[in-house]
Amino acid sequence: MQIEPGTLLRTIDSPKDLKNLDPAQLHQLCEELRQYIIDVVSVHGGHFAASLGVVELTVALHYVYNTPYDQLVWDVGHQAYGHKILTGRRDNFYTNRKYKGLSGFPKRSESPFDTFGVGHSSTSISAALGMAMAAKYKGEDRKSVAIIGDGALTAGIAFEAMNHAGVSDADMLIILNDNNMSIDPNVGALKEYLTDISVSRTYNKFKEDVWKALGKLPIGKGFTRTMASKLADSLKGMVNKSSNLFESFKIRYFGPIDGHNITNLVQTLQELKKIPGPKILHIITVKGKGYAPAEKEQTKWHAPGLFDKITGEIYKKKFEVAQPPKYQDVFGHTLVELAEKNPLIMGVTPAMPSGCSMKFMMEAMPQRAFDVGICEQHAVTVSAGMATQGLKVFCNIYSSFMQRAFDQVVHDVAIQNLPVIFCLDRAGLVGEDGPTHHGAYDIAYFRCIPNMVLSAPMNEQELRNLMYTAQLDKTDFPMVIRYPRGNGVMADWQKPMQEVEIGKGRRLKTGKDLAILTYGHPGNFAASAIREVAGEGIDAAHYDMRFCKPLDETLLHEVFQQYDKIITVEDGTIKGGFGSAILEFMAAHHYQATVEIMGIPDRIVEHGTPKELIAESGYDAPAISQKIRQMMMEDKSTSTTLHSEYTIKNNNASSTKRP
Template sequence: MESQYKLLSQIDSPDDVKKLSLQQLVELSAELRQFIIDVVSENPGHFASSLGVVELTVALHYVYNTPYDRIVWDVGHQAYGHKILTGRRDVFHTNRKYKGISGFPKRAESPYDAFGVGHSSTSISAALGMSVASKLKLENRNIVAVIGDGALTGGMAFEALNHGGSINPNMLVILNDNNISIDPSVGALKEYLLDITTSKTYNKLKDEVWDILGRIDRLAPKTRSVIQKIENAVKSALLKQSNLFESMGFRYFGPVDGHDVVYLAKILKDLKDIPGPKLLHIVTVKGKGYSPAENNQTVFHAPGLFDKETGERIKDSSGKPTPPKYQDVFGETLVELAEKNPKIVGITPAMATGCSLNIMINKMPDRAFDVGIAEQHAVTFSAGLAAEGLIPFCNIYSTFMQRAYDQVIHDVALQNLPVIFCLDRGGLVGDDGATHHGAYDLAYMRSVPNMTVSAPMNEEELRNLMYTAQLELKGPISIRYPRGIGVMVDWRKPFQKVEIGKGRVLRTGSDIAILTIGHVGNLASVAADRLEADGVGVFHADMRFVKPLDEELLTRVGKEFKTVITVEDGCLPGGFGSAVLEWFNDNGYSVKVVRLGIPDVFVEHGTQKELYAECGFDIDNIYKTAKKYASSKAKLRVG
């Protein structure tokens, strides 16, 4: 460590960073960048985002007195350097691993993590709250929010700017502008920022007047006010438009080179002395310093294992055919359906590659829309499309759909509009952890009137549900599926209509009934094989729908079994098992319902297999539970 990272090996906290000279910050930045490359190439995680803010991270901890001063990172993909400099260097290799450190800032993990994040566009609101709290408590904390241009497309960021500019908080917003979130940034804001960063006249004049205007706060209040008005007028004239941030009450500084650590440190030190709301616009390159990441920023957002020397991603070398990812089945199937049905359109909030809507965007750019990080808008935009007779497939990660719940109820379900919600990453997602698990959609969607709630057990079922939805539905439906690969190599089957509210009986044993929803039905099938080898007859039904439930199937189960096991990759309170339990109770069946699923806790990170086991619905736990409750007439093998 000491031979390869001469400075970084000596950094155990930001206090050690402050001991360095300005020129040593350049060397520290180089070592920090190389350390991230070395570790993440062997321990997969988010990558290019942290490389892009190495210099900013070093400058922030050099200038500010953290953790007393607060640094709030937006989303947190870019906070690896921050973690390494704040005492987690030696455990950084456990990042995103089971029982290791989190891949995102987390208050419970370190006092340097001022605010827990994972979702986008929250930093300015949180920092504003901290700034107001500091003022009310008569403290003198510096509050900094770091937000990317992609995250700035989220409406919540503008709500915070609007509020902040009106109450004059002492805070700094750093806009990290690299023209990309995961996929390239979209929308009018992107073009506005591009105008600022490419205006040569504006930038030349900005450099010349920086020293004068940067010191206006030492002048008398009336003089300061006059110069600020002159400054705003000059900026507006050169850009041929008013400065968005100035109009919202934030003094704008920039744009500046986000990879010049010495200059950044000087600017941040100057800005500490200027009171009120300020915004520093820095321009960076996502993946900076590692050419494969710079040249392929979307792939290297989270590349998995890769060869750090060549940049080549390391994939399974077994040579065996593998099932596709569910997201790719969605993307390919949507294009197939859209080619046959001109009314179909696709919508996603800034996850085009993540959900594979990019396939349709590339083939049918006029019918597929990336609306930016704006889940609420995505849902109501879809509602508007549906109101005019189109068939919107709105693809949102389950965890992000939580941000648009009011729009689902008020703008879609209340008007019974046929919006097809395809909820990617339903259930436990693995190493992204608690902020990203899609634990709640089965529960929160089944409580909404007019909503049909479904989950396919495999790729063929996903295709058929999508096919049926665009043919049959008169109201909204959610179709949820998990992160990762499915179970079928030969998945591109001819489309078949699915009867809404009807499940599939997969086994007809008489000792124990197992009812499943979604992909975890495959785990139950393997457990059932083991049970039947032990002489336990298993009745297994893939219910397909949480709402409406297959009442005919449940009536059969209620009459034939005393104990029913339900399995779901979703929260137990209010979920699929609760729906089954409620139905048996409401219809007079004395059936013991044993529910397996995600308990009433926030589950941390780990592989999906590890988390299924922790939550008690992996193959072994399904097998043990069914064996425990099987009828006494079953021929159980001793031991």
């Protein structure tokens, strides 16, 4: 389906073309850009509401600044669709988030206009500050602009950056895009503070009166609008003490202003370009602006999938039979089930209650489940604090985001051996969000930490059993339960929960030719492969190890004593992961075997559907089947070669004994 841009938008191949427009045409361009995003995303999918909310800001930034010489740093990148369309990627925007297509986030290798690769939130101020400091050192008159949402501002790194920016004298602008939404509604005192600034009638009326009064004063031409703004800003503390938060960092504060008034945005940015040093512009926007359903239900429309843009109907896949639930929903419902019986259970998530399904407990038991904002480090340590008081805390964090709290896991949990239960959602290759969101590394970086127990369920029932085990009184150590994005394999999953012995795997199938050791959900790929090769006369054994640390050594001794051909399968990186743990065991016990490790390769895996990426990475069912065949063929080939060499040697020996 060919989607045509509007009459103005089709003429914009770069910001240089945008600058040729008359200011009066910018409103029409904004409408066309917003409609084009709606048209493309409704048919091809992607993140949605965030980009609609910054259409005017995007146009204004590229109209005022000399990009890419002047550098725009988009935080997270959910809101950068308009930016991509205006910077030469309009005609292939339909490939956004598709395999081999455009990335869903700014990406340096994709365009010079994408100045910094993003995916995890709250990095924009630090990155833009670094760029501004570099420009100052090199004597370049380039501007740096960080565009950060109010949700992303809750992360500690954002405040660390502002603390540095205020004393750096770097020429940078921070734009605070305030819409009271991240993916879920924002939480915490900062949200209340920003709301106070935004709705303070006293301050806003006072500021308006100052502007009007200054406009009537008989002052010289040298007294500019910028000077008037400085005077107004200096009077803020007289009417609203909380307005001094940003200025306490020595960052000049301007705003709040309407983020959907393109004329005012352009004028304001043009004035701010003239003011040196660090400064912040606070704009008020609506996530999903211009599409009524998205404005009404912003979380639902963050990334809705395909939909009918006229009716607002979000298309759902139709199935003839009951389908397995998503792992995240199994977690959410099971947590409530357990918490109803165990009053010591608490829940913590950093800004992802819908994504990880902590929302179920937050709704059922709001006093026992908490969204702490985009603060993975805080989420881990506050969980540790509760654990010191005898509580059983399920701290649910996406695998990729868990990387941000590694230090807290080591120092605040593991060293103190506190029984925090880390439920890592989105483990493995997550799909269209790409490399910034893949949960590739948690097995490797958790495996090296003392006191940590690492587990991964092969299906929904195993997830429930591991969660049940983790909350028992005798489980008095930190524990990781990792599981992938998407659906499991059991439609009938709500079965009674059972305790799992820590470090105990299970033999799912015996076999005589080789053994396959799996960790987590990929065990289902292996089971499928084993069934396929069975029809070819290959008899493979299957062991679901369940735990990567501690390993089931009894089971492994059985494996290495019976098989000289072994395949390991995991949805983590092959460097330092589950397969590496098996090799370490083999070496420690002086076994000899041919071991093939299958998992995420040692390279950056880009975006695409999970099915496409797992196939590309070579650990789906067909790849496992092929690996089994290859190992069996190599065994036959080696046997044939050895037999031939033995025959030749014996023949030669015989011939030397002839008279």
